[in-house]
Amino acid sequence: MAISGLAFSCKPQFSLRPSLFHCIRKARFGSVAAIETLDEPESLIKYNTYNSDDSPHKGNTSMIDKPTRKVLNGLKKKGYEVYLVGGCVRDLMLNRIPKDFDIITSAELKEVVRVFSQCEIVGKRFPICHVHFENTIVEVQTVIPASTSFQEDCARILRAIRIAARLGFRFSRETAHFVKHLSPSILKLDRGRLLMEMNYMLAYGSAEASLRLLWKFGLLEVLLPIQAAYLVKHGFRRRDKRSNLLLSLFSNLDKLLAPDRPCHSSLWIAILAFHKALSDQPRDPLVVAVFSLAVYNGGDMLEAVKIARRINKSHDESFCELLEPRDLDFEALKHEVMDFAESSKGALSKMTDEYFVSQAMAGYSRAPFSDLVFIPLALYLKASKIFECVRGGGERRFASKQGSKIDYESLAYGSPQEVRHTFARIVFDTVYPLDLTE
Numbered sequence: 351m352a353i354s355g356l357a358f359s360c361k362p363q364f365s366l367r368p369s370l371f372h373c374i375r376k377a378r379f380g381s382v383a384a385i386e387t388l389d390e391p392e393s394l395i396k397y398n399t400y401n402s403d404d405s406p407h408k409g410n411t412s413m414i415d416k417p418t419r420k421v422l423n424g425l426k427k428k429g430y431e432v433y434l435v436g437g438c439v440r441d442l443m444l445n446r447i448p449k450d451f452d453i454i455t456s457a458e459l460k461e462v463v464r465v466f467s468q469c470e471i472v473g474k475r476f477p478i479c480h481v482h483f484e485n486t487i488v489e490v491q492t493v494i495p496a497s498t499s500f501q502e503d504c505a506r507i508l509r510a511i512r513i514a515a516r517l518g519f520r521f522s523r524e525t526a527h528f529v530k531h532l533s534p535s536i537l538k539l540d541r542g543r544l545l546m547e548m549n550y551m552l553a554y555g556s557a558e559a560s561l562r563l564l565w566k567f568g569l570l571e572v573l574l575p576i577q578a579a580y581l582v583k584h585g586f587r588r589r590d591k592r593s594n595l596l597l598s599l600f601s602n603l604d605k606l607l608a609p610d611r612p613c614h615s616s617l618w619i620a621i622l623a624f625h626k627a628l629s630d631q632p633r634d635p636l637v638v639a640v641f642s643l644a645v646y647n648g649g650d651m652l653e654a655v656k657i658a659r660r661i662n663k664s665h666d667e668s669f670c671e672l673l674e675p676r677d678l679d680f681e682a683l684k685h686e687v688m689d690f691a692e693s694s695k696g697a698l699s700k701m702t703d704e705y706f707v708s709q710a711m712a713g714y715s716r717a718p719f720s721d722l723v724f725i726p727l728a729l730y731l732k733a734s735k736i737f738e739c740v741r742g743g744g745e746r747r748f749a750s751k752q753g754s755k756i757d758y759e760s761l762a763y764g765s766p767q768e769v770r771h772t773f774a775r776i777v778f779d780t781v782y783p784l785d786l787t788e
Contacts, residue, residue, distance in 0.1 A: 413442060417483040418451040424465050430457040440517070496525045497532075504535040508547040511569065515551065515559035516609065530567045537572065537722060544724040545615070548573065552618040555607035557600040572722070575710035576701060577622060580629055582713070584670065593668040595780070596625050602776045606756060613772065614764035616733040619725060620773055623698035623733065628671045631693060635665035635672045637686045638781050641740060644687060646774035649739035651684050665781050672781065691740035698737075702730045736770055 414434070425432045434442075436452035455462075459479050463469045468482040500507050507529055514521060521529060536544070551560035561577075564570040565586065571578040580596060599621050607613055628638070636658055643654035665672060678686065700706040702725045725733075754775070760768040 411442060413445075413447050414438075414451065417481075418453070420483060421453060421466075421481060425455050425457055425462070428457075428461075428465050430455050430461070432456075496522075496528045500528050500532045500535070504532065504538055505543060505547060507533060507536055508544075508551070508569075511560060511563045511567065512547070512551045512556070515563050516554065516556040518559075526567070533567055533569045534572065536569065541722075541724040541726070544573070544722075545726070545729075548724065549615045549618075552600070552603075553607065553612045553615055554609050555604050555611070557604055557607075557618060558597050559604075561597065561600060571711065571714045573724075574622070575707060575714065576626060579710050579713055580626075593670075595628070595669045595671050598666075598669070598780050599625055599776060602780050606772060606776070611756075611758040611762075613761050614732075614769055616729060616736070616764055617761070617769050617773060619698070619701075619729065619733040620694075620736045620769075621776065623701060623737075624694050624773075624777065625671075626697035626701065627690065627693040630697065631690075632671045632673050633686065633690055634674075634676050634678065635781055636661075636675060636678065637683065637690055638672070639778065640683060640687045641690050642774040642777040642781075644691075644740045645736060645770050645777075648770075651687065651740075654687075655680060655683060661782060663782055666783055669781075688740060691737045694737045695734050698730060698734055701725065702727075732764060735766060736773055739770075 418434075422432050422434070432453055432455040434451060435454050438448035438451040441448040457465070459471055459477060462479050462481070463471060466481045469479055471477050471479050494502070510521070510525065510529060513519065539547075551557065551564075561570065564573065565578065565581060570581070577596060581594075584594065586594065600618075603613070603618065603621065639658040639661060640651070640654045643657050644651055647653055665675075702723050704723050707723055756772060757765070757768050761772060
């Protein structure tokens with residue numbers, strides 16, 4: 351029996367949400383299509399669970415909550431086909447507690463109402479069912495086409511990019527077509543929503559893949575035109591893993607982060623500004639090394655220079671943003687480092703200036719005109735403080751972080767010490783990688 355394409359979503363404590371966009375992928379069990387929900391995990395929820403051996407998936411099924419089991423068992427007893435699908439299957443396979451559960455079934459909405467007494471159909475254009483269990487509402491909805499879904503909520507385009515980047519998924523031909531065709535519609539979103547979606551892409555361990563997909567589908571020139579211009583100028587290659595400094599910086603950021611270990615948005619914004627400054631004016635690798643060390647230690651230039659001069663490994667020569675090393679004395683080196691800090695802050699200012707953004711957009715004839723700036727002033731100020739300590743000649747009573755272990759809670763909340771430590775580590779590891787033969 352073919353599955354009709356209905357989906358359930360279970361969330362505790364009367365939590366309701368709008369209809370989701372689902373990315374359909376073929377699976378190897380029966381005639382069922384596995385459906386990936388593009389919804390952002392907010393937190394882990396502990397459910398009252400129990401074990402079951404009747405699941406068609408190998409995974410920790412003890413984390414399937416009771417309301418979900420009631421829906422599964424209730425429909426199954428009535429002879430309908432039902433399957434757990436989507437992100438919850440992924441989480442169960444990885445022994446993670448799913449935030450919610452998606453189910454596809456051969457039952458129509460009216461048939462669901464006949465199975466569960468405490469059930470109602472709501473909505474006219476896209477009807478859904480609410481099945482009530484004590485403090486839980488189970489939402490049943492139809493799966494809608496990608497074109498309709500994206501036009502109904504263009505933010506789903508960005509969520510599709512994010513999930514594909516995070517999980518290594520590929521879009522179907524139809525979904526890819528509408529992602530690219532409808533990408534200009536994201537300009538309808540307010541700036542706060544765009545910042546949130548960009549943070550989900552860049553701060554959770556899949557930034558490099560996200561940037562590649564944004565470029566592929568024509569979204570990078572809309573969201574980050576300055577960075578898109580850099581990729582055009584330097585001949586972006588899809589499989590390039592080393593010679594592109596921008597992608598290398600975010601690749602090293604990804605190595606330190608994960609969906610459950612994100613960073614504060616000021617970190618990836620500072621990386622963008624740092625790279626913009628270095629791209630505009632290439633520097634001696636020693637200048638970059640001293641700069642990153644000065645960021646790390648609160649602007650103590652003397653200490654940063656002493657440590658940098660003891661570096662005994664080669665810098666990565668594949669980056670065009672790095673000049674041939676020169677023999678600079680302390681004063682010349684200090685001057686260049688402070689100038690670079692000033693340039694980094696200036697680059698950050700350009701990224702948040704509507705005029706410069708619109709000028710960058712002008713280089714893309716196919717892209718819609720936009721002076722879009724989604725970085726708010728408060729976040730700009732927080733990111734700029736990463737460079738302030740170098741420009742100001744050091745901070746009094748600043749205590750450098752001890753050890754290399756990252757405090758991820760502090761990093762997520764934007765602790766200046768933790769953000770600076772992580773920023774410096776990323777820059778240093780990119781310019782002076784451990785093994786250039788990899």
